[in-house]
Amino acid sequence: MSHVRKQLVYEKIAHTFLGLAAALTAAPVIIIIVFLLVKGSAALTPEFLTGMPREGMKSGGIFPAILGTFYLVIGTVLFSVPVGTLAAIYLTEYAKQGRLTRTIRLAIANMAGVPSVVYGLFGLGLFVLFLKMGTSLLAGSLTLGILVLPVVITAAEEALLAVPQSFRQASLALGATRWQTTRKVVLPNSISGIITGTVLAIGRAAGETAAIMFTVAAFFLPALPSSPFSQAMALPYHLYTVSTQVPGMPEAIKWGTALVLLLLVLLFTLTAALVRARFRRKKRW
C-alpha cells in the first residue's frame, strides 16, 4: 500500500513541476503584453500616428514608417499570393506525387527554416545589386515575398486538399478542363485558406526586420516614398533604430513604436486565426 502512496506522491510532485513549467512559459507573455499596452498607449496620440518625425526623430510621429510598412506589405502580397497559390495548385491539382513533389515540399520546409538575415543577404545580392533595383521598396517587397512564400503555400495547400475529390470529378465529368475545374470549382471552395495564408503572410512581412535592413529600409527620410524604386522607412526597422541607434531617445517614442508594431502584427495573426476557425466550422461537406 505504501508503494502506491509513494507513487501518488511522485505524481503530485511531477504534476506540480509540469504546471510550474507552463506557468513560467505563459507568465512572461502576459507581462510583456501588459507592459507594452500600459507604457505604449501613453504615446499613442493622433499626432504620433499621422505626423512626421521631428528633431532627429526625438519627437513628432512615425507616419513615414507606418506608410513604408504598408507599401512593403502590399508589394509582398502582390508577389507572394499569386506565386504561392499557383505553387500550391501545382502540388495538389497538377503534379503527379513523386520525387519532384517530395523535393518541392522539402525545399518549402527548408525555406521556412532559412534565417531572415540570410534572406536579407540574398535580396541584397540578387535584387539590389545583380538586378540593379537599388535599395528600394521593390527589392524589399520581393525579398519579403520570397520569405513568406512557405506560409502562403502551406496554407493554400491545406485548403486545396480539403476540397473533396468528388467536386473535381463532377466538374471534369461535365467536360470542364483541368484549369476550368481548378478555377471555377476548387479555388472558390478553398478561398478562405488562401485568405488565411495571405493574412499570415502580411503579419510576418509587417514584423520582419533583418530581411529589409539591407534591401529597403532607411534610417530617416525627409520625404515619403514616391515610387517602387524609392527607399522607405519601415516600422520594425524604425523600432530598431529608435531603441538602439539614437542616444537620448524619449522612452515614450520607443514604447509607442513597439506597441503600434505589435498591434498591427497581432491584428493580422488574429484575423487569420478567426478566418481559419470560421472556415473549419462552416465547412459544408
Added chain:
Amino acid sequence: MVKVNKFQKFREALIGKLILLCGVTSIAVMALIFLFLFRDAFSLFGHYSPIDFLTGQNWYPISSPPVFGILPLILGSLLVTLIAVVIAVPLGIGTAIYIAEVAPAWLRESLKPIIEIVAGIPSVVLGFIGLILLAPWIQKLFSLNTGLTALTGGIMLAFMALPTIISIAEDAINAVPLSYREGSLAMGATGWQTTRRVVVPAAMSGISAAVMLGIGRAIGETMVVLMVTGNAAVMPTALDSALHPVRTLTGTIAQEMGETVFQSPHYYALFAIGLTLFLITFAVNWVADAVLYRYRESE
C-alpha cells in the same frame, strides 16, 4: 462531345506551364540562395583561406590587413543557442506534457492561444523588451557592467523558441494512441508513470524533432541577439562567458552589412558568414525533417 477549341487548348497548356513554374519556385529559390551566397563567399576564399576563416580567433574586419576569423562568432552563436536550449527544452517539453496530459480543458484552451501569441510577436519587439526590461534586471541581479550578455540573449531566444517546441511536442504527444495509455493504466500504473514510461517514450522522435526545429530557430534569429547580446567579438571560452557580451553570426551580418563597402573583402566575408549560417540551419532543419518524416511514415 464538348468542343475544345484551339485557343482553349493553348490556354490550358500555357497555364499548365505557368503553374509548373510556380510549383518549382521553392526549389529555384533554395538553389539561388545557395548560388548567390556561394558566389560572393567564394570571392573571399580566392585570397583568404577557408580554414583561417573558420578557425581564426580574431575578427578585425576593418584593420589593415583585415582579419576574418569567425570562430568567436560561431562559438558566440553556439553559446547563446546552448543557453536557450537549456532553458527552452525542459520548459517547452514540460509545458507540452502539461497541456496534453495534465491540464483541465479550460486551462488548456486558454494556455494554447497565450503561447501562440508569442509566435506572432515580431522579433524586433522582443529584442526591444529584452533591451529595456530584461537587460537592466540581469545587470542588477549579477551586478555586471552591462546587462547585454549571452545570458540575456539566451533567455530571449528561449522564449522565442518555446512556441515551436511546444506545438510540435504537443502534436507528438497527442499522436500517441489512447490504447497505450489505457494499457498502462489498466496495469495499475499512475498517470505520471504512464506519462513518463509510456507516452513520452512513444512520442520521443516527435519531441526530438521539436527540439531540433527550436534550435534551428534560435541559431538563425537575428534581431534579438543583435539588440541584447552586446556584440563583442571575443572568444567566449571563460567560465563566466554567459555573463559577458558575445557576438553571433547573425548579429555580425546585421550589424556590419550597412557599414561596409559593396564588393569589398569585408562584404564578401559577411556573405561567407551567411553561407556558413545557411549550411548550419539547412543541416539542422534537414535532420529535423528527416526525423519527423520517418516518424510519420512509421505510424
